[in-house]
Amino acid sequence: MTGNVTLAIVAGVLIAAGVYLLTERSLTRILVGVLVMSNGVNILFLIAAGRAGDPPLLGLFNPDTMADPLPMAMVLTAIVITMAVSAFVVTVAYRSFQLNGHDEVSDDIEDRRIRELAERDDVSDSFEDISFSDTGEDRVSE
C-alpha cells in the first residue's frame, strides 16, 4: 500500500497555513485556521483510505475496485462537527466584540499568578503544611 504525494502535500500545506493562523491572537483568524486545518486533516484520512477507487455503493460498482469506506464515514461526521464547533467559535468572537470591542485572546490571569508564585519560590494555595502528630482528637457529637 502506498501514499499519494499530491494529497499529502495538499494536507501539509493546509495544516501549515492552519498552524500559522492558529498562533494569532484574533479569534476570527484562529477560526479560519481551525477550518483550513480541519480540511487538511480530512485529506489525511483520504490518504489513509488508500488508492482512489469507485464509490462504495453495492450493486453499482464492483467491491474489488471500491475505495475504503471506513475513513469516509469518520470524515463525514468530522465535517459536520467541525462546522458546529466553528459556529460556536465565531459566536464567541462576536460576543467578545459585543463586550470588549475586539476579539483578541488575552493572556491567562491564573497562569500569571502561578508564574509569580514560581518567582517567589512559593508553593501553591492547595498546599497545607501542618503537623498533625499531636492533634489526634476527634469530636464526640455532644
Add this chain to the structure above:
Amino acid sequence: MLIGLIALHFVVGAMASLWARWLGRNAFLLAALLPLGGLVGLVVEAGPILAGATYVETFSWIPALGVSLTFRIGLLQWLLGLLVTGIGTIVLIYCRWYFSRPPARTLGLLVAFAGAMLGLVSADDLVVLYVFWELTTVFSYLMIGHDSSRRANRAAATTALIVTTTGGLAMLVGIVTFGILAGTYSLSGILAAPPHGLAATAAALLMLAGALSKSALAPFHFWLPGAMAAPTPVSAYLHAATMVKAGVYLAAAMAPAFASVPLWRPVIAILGAATMILGGWRALRQDDLKLLLAYGTVSQLGFIMLLVGLGTQAAAQAGLAMLLAHALFKATLFLSVGVIDHSTGTRDLTKLSGLARRMPVLAVIAGLAAASMAGIPPLFGFLSKEAALDTLIKLIGSGGDGTGFLPAAAVLLVAAVVVGSMLTVAYSLRWWWGAFGTRRRVEPTPVAHTPTVGFLAGPALLGLGCLVMGFSGAPLTDALSAYVATVHTGEHPHALALWHGFTPPLALSALALLGGAVLFWQRDGVARVQGTFPHMPAANDFYRTTMRLLDAVAVEVTARVQRGSLASSIGMILSVFIVLVGGTLILMPTWPVLPVAYDNLAQVAVAVVTCLAAISLVTVRGRIRAILTVGVTGYGTALLFLLHGAPDLALTQVLIETASLLVFLMVMRTLPKYFTDRPLHSSRWWRMLLAIGVGVTVTASILVSAGSREATPASAGLETAAYEFGYGKNIVNVILVDTRAWDTLGEISVLVIAATGVASLIFLRSRVPGRRPTRATTTNQSNGAWLRASQSLHPAARSLIFEVVTRLLFGVMILVSIYLLIAGHNLPGGGFAGGLVAGLALVVRYLAAGAKELDEAAPIDAGRVLGIGLFIGAGSAMLPWAFGGRIFQSFDIHLSIPALTAVETPWGVVNLFGDLHLVSSTVFDIGVYLVVLGMMLDLVRSLGAGIDQQAEEERTPMPRPESTTALPATARRSGGAR
C-alpha cells in the same frame, strides 16, 4: 453467597442516609446485622475449614483479561474473616450508644468498609484483592477526614491516603509482575507454584512494601497516629483491629512461599523490631489516651509483622496467636477510651482521676485488656507472647531454625523484643493508671453520663475474650495447625499453653514484666530522660519536606510550561509533535517504497488551486475575504473527495461549506472589516517556521505511515457485512447508522451541545426570542405576496426575484432533503446531507425575507427539534433491545404495495415505490436528520435573526470606521443615552 454478602454491604452503606432518617441511632443495629450474618456464615463453615479444607466461590468478571471474582477462604482467611465480622458487629452495636445523633456518613462508610475488608481477606484474585485493598484505604481516608473543616483532620487524612496508596502502587507493580511470571493472578495459584528468579524476588519485596505501609511499620508508621482524628469506634475497627492487619494478612499469606527470598527476612526483622521499640518509646510520652494506644498499635504491629513474616512453623503459630490476641485487647482498649471520652468529655490522662471508683466495671474490663497487652498470665496476651519468645529463642540455635540467621543477629532480635515488651508493659500500666487511677493533685473527674449496659456490652465481651482465650491453648493449637502445616521451614512448635515449666521464655517474660514495672515506677525519671533526647529528623518530617518539594516543583513546571498565552501553548504542543514524530522519521533506518505521485490529473489541478488559496490565507487582512478564501479550500477538499471515490463526503462537504459560509457571513456583517493590525512582530518568523515544520512533518509522516501499512484494512469484509447485517448498499451510510452507530450518536450529541452553546451566547436567557407577536402579521395578508413575511421588510430591502425563486425553491429543497434521507441507505445521501439541505432551505427563507419569514417557515423552537432528534436517535438504539435484540441491531422489512408496483403513466408502466425495503436503522437516520436540521435552525435563528434583533436594540458591536476594533455594545448604549 459470599459475593452477595459483600455486595449487600455496599448497597446498605450507600443507603445509609435513609436508614439514619428512618431509624435514627438504631440504624447502627440494623447495619450490624450484615457483619453478624458474615460471622454466622463463617462459624457454620468452621468444621471443614479447621480440618484444612477451603471454601471457594467464583464469578467470572473480565474473562478477556483472565480476571475473575474468586473468593477462597482457607484457615488464614477464615481467622481474619472472624475478626472483620466479629469486631465489626460489636463496633457497629457500640456506635448505637457512642453517637448521640446518627452520622449517616460514618454509618455508610463503616458498613461499606466492613464489606471491603471482608472482600480483601477472602479475595483470591490479586487484582480483586488490590481493588478491595485500595477501597479500604479510601474509606479510611474519608473517615479520618470526617470533619474536613479542620486543617489537622485534612492533613491526617491526606497523609494516610498518600502513604498507603504509595505502598499500594508498589504492591500493584508486584502483583502485575507476579501475574506475568506465573501466568495467573490467583493468589493460591502463585503460592502453590511460586515463580523464582530476580523478577519474582523484586515482585515479592514490592508486595511486602505495600504490606508494610498498610500496617504502619517504620518508616511508614507516622500516618497511624494521625489517623486517630477519626471517631473512636472507627479507630478501634480500622486502625487497630482490622485494616492495619491487611498488611499482616498479606505477609502471612506470602511468607510460606516467599519468606526465603533474599532481603525478605532481614527487612522484616529489622523494621519489625525497630517499629516495636519506636512505637513503645513514643507511647510512653503521650498524654492522650487514644494517641497512647495508637503508638502502642504501631509497636504491636511491628511485633506481629516480625512474627508472621519470619516464615518458620513456630513463628507462624505465634504470629497468628498474637494477631488474634492483639485484635481482642486493642479493640477493647479503644472502645474503653470511647466510653471514657463519652462520659467525661476528655481523654487527657493528666486531667482524669478517680474513675476506677466511678466506673468499676469498665475499669475491670479495660484492666483485663491492658493486662493482656502487657503479657500478664493467665491472659491471652501472655499465652501468645510466650509462644513468640519461644520462636525467637529457637532462632539462636544452629541454622537459625531454618532461616539462616546468625546467632548474634538472633540474640539481638530477642533482646530487641524483650526491650519492646518492657516498653509495652510500661505503657500498658501508664494507660490503665492514667485512665482509672487516682491522682493526688487532681480533682476526681465528674462523670456526666453514666455508661449504659448496651454501651459497655461490646468492650465487656471483647475483654472477657482476652481472659477466656488465655485458657484455650490446646484447641487453638489444633485450630492453627492447618496454617502452620503450610510452612515448611523450622521445627514443629510446642502446643500453646500457659505453663511449659521453667523455660527461657518464662524467664524473659518475667524480665519484661519486671523491667516494665520499673519503667512505670520511675516514670518521672524516664520522662526527664526522654525530654533530653535531641529532636531527630523523623520520617514524618521527611514526608512533609517531600510533599512541599513536590508542590514547589509543580508550581515551577507549570510556570515554565504554561506561559498563559494561547499561542505559546499551541506552539509548545506542536513543537513536541515536530520533535517526536519528525525525530522518529529521521531515525528510521529505511523508508518504504516511493509512493505514487497522483491518482489522476484532475487531482493535481484541484490540489494546486487549494494550496494557492491556503497560502494566500496567511496574508489576507479582510475578514470576509478570509472566510471566502477558506471556502475555496473547502470546496477544493470536496472535489478531492469526489475524485477519490467518496460521493457522500463530497456532497456533505459542499453542503457544509455553503452553510458555514452563510452562517459566518451573517456574523461578519457586524464585525470590523479588517483583522487587528499588529506591527510585524519578530514572532512572525518563528511562527512561520513552526507552521512549515508541522506541515513538512505531517506530509512526511503520512507518506511513510501509509507506505508502511501491512495490515488488512479494518473495513475488509464490510462489503458483504453491510448488506447482510445492515441491509444497505451505501456502505458509508451503513457504517454511520449501524456499524459505528455509537460513534454517530456521540457526534450528534456534540452537535446539540454546540448549537445550544451558540444560542445561549446570543440570547443569553431564552432560546425563543419574542416569536409570539409574529402570529399577528400572518392574518392580514391576502395581497398575493410570494413570501408572507416579506411585507415586514423595508421596501428597499426586498427583492422580488429572490422572493419568487425562494417560494419555488423551498418546497423542492425540502423534498430533496427527504429524498436524500430515505435514499441514503442505498445511494449517496443520508441523515447528515438531508438535514443540511433542509437547513439550507431555511437559510434561504431567512435571507429572502428576514427573521419573521424564518419563523413562518419553522414555527418551532430549535431546542425542541434538537431534543426530538436526539430522543429518536437514542430511542432507536434502545428499541431492538426492548424486543430482545442488541442495542443498535438493525432489522429490515420488505413491504409490497400492489397498487403502486405497476402504475400506468404516459411514459409506460412504472414501479412507483411499490416495493419498499424498510430498514430499522432509517429511524436512527431520521434522528440524525432532525438534529442537523435543529442545529441549522438554531444557528440561523441565533446568528441571523438574533443578531438582527440585537441590531435593532443597538446591542451589536459597532465597527469603528477605518479601524480594526469596534465600539462595544455596552459603551454604545451608554453613549446613546447621553
